[in-house]
Amino acid sequence: MASSSSNIDLSGPSFCVVTGASQGIGRAIAVEISKCLGPKSLMLLLARKKQELATTASLCQSDKVEVLYNSIDLAKASEKEMYDVLHQALSGHKASDFSNCLIFHNVGSLGNLAVETSRMENIEELRQYYDLNVFKVISLNTQFLKIFEEVEDRVIIVNITSLCAIKPMGGMAYYCSGKAAREMYFRVLAEEKKQIKVLNYSPGPVETAMIDYVLEEAVNENLKDVFTSFKNQGTLLKPEITAKKCMKVLLAGKFAPGEHVDYFDDE
Numbered sequence: 355m356a357s358s359s360s361n362i363d364l365s366g367p368s369f370c371v372v373t374g375a376s377q378g379i380g381r382a383i384a385v386e387i388s389k390c391l392g393p394k395s396l397m398l399l400l401a402r403k404k405q406e407l408a409t410t411a412s413l414c415q416s417d418k419v420e421v422l423y424n425s426i427d428l429a430k431a432s433e434k435e436m437y438d439v440l441h442q443a444l445s446g447h448k449a450s451d452f453s454n455c456l457i458f459h460n461v462g463s464l465g466n467l468a469v470e471t472s473r474m475e476n477i478e479e480l481r482q483y484y485d486l487n488v489f490k491v492i493s494l495n496t497q498f499l500k501i502f503e504e505v506e507d508r509v510i511i512v513n514i515t516s517l518c519a520i521k522p523m524g525g526m527a528y529y530c531s532g533k534a535a536r537e538m539y540f541r542v543l544a545e546e547k548k549q550i551k552v553l554n555y556s557p558g559p560v561e562t563a564m565i566d567y568v569l570e571e572a573v574n575e576n577l578k579d580v581f582t583s584f585k586n587q588g589t590l591l592k593p594e595i596t597a598k599k600c601m602k603v604l605l606a607g608k609f610a611p612g613e614h615v616d617y618f619d620d621e
């Protein structure tokens with residue numbers, strides 16, 4: 355990990371968006387970041403399941419932090435809808451009221467695990483996968499940057515990436531290629547916008563619905579074996595543990611622009 359940058363100070367009022375905040379890693383990240391934010395902070399939680407978002411919101415709400423949530427299908431939302439959701443959350447506030455403007459791009463899905471890579475030909479399905487995991491992530495990020503354009507040096511972006519973005523995993527071509535594309539977009543952004551802090555955080559193997567999905571859907575035997583042994587040996591991380599590490603890495607600020615930092619990396 356690069357070690358030149360300084361700590362990130364979140365003691366002032368922050369505006370913070372977390373996508374995929376209804377469960378799993380997103381919920382844990384929302385809870386952990388809410389503990390770090392200063393007075394008069396505002397959080398916006400996004401996902402489809404409203405009831406689950408409400409539960410996350412109740413875990414994040416405090417004297418210091420107001421929490422809003424919005425049920426939105428991030429695979430389908432138009433650019434205007436995304437802009438409006440962000441803009442409405444700000445109502446009554448100016449972008450410059452906040453000393454930090456954070457967004458955690460956590461939303462994600464695994465894609466079709468039942469098709470062999472050499473037999474992928476359903477382009478419409480692949481396109482839909484890329485809509486949620488790549489295109490709409492980029493688009494939401496762009497809407498966020500538009501809103502905070504005048505205070506760009508206060509923007510902090512965390513993309514929840516994966517080891518699969520940099521290391522091929524048999525049976526996961528949708529996921530690996532999508533994570534690679536998404537991570538590279540954030541690296542290019544970081545290259546262009548040196549005043550914005552950009553972190554690609556890879557959470558390690560975490561006990562969430564995603565793991566169950568692999569065990570149920572995967573046709574690749576090795577993939578199934580790897581995840582079965584993770585589960586049986588108890589090596590899966592709890593969402594809270596990796597979320598805490600994410601905060602530690604973020605607040606220490608020792609990452610290079612757009613750096614891929616993994617849960618298991620040495621500090």
Ligand SMILES: NC(=O)c1ccc[n+]([C@@H]2O[C@H](COP(=O)([O-])OP(=O)(O)OC[C@H]3O[C@@H](n4cnc5c(N)ncnc54)[C@H](OP(=O)(O)O)[C@@H]3O)[C@@H](O)[C@H]2O)c1
Binds near residue numbers: 460461516561
């Ligand atoms: N679990 C792991 O081992 C692991 C490892 C490396 C990286 N990651 C990454 O960590 C992130 C979170 O994964 P997780 O394991 O916590 O998965 P998860 O439990 O399946 O959570 C995914 C989240 O994304 C939301 N989401 C899915 N489709 C959506 C849509 N169309 N519109 C809006 N929100 C949507 C879900 O909410 P709704 O269903 O309410 O919409 C949910 O909150 C992902 O980016 C994943 O790739 C996970």
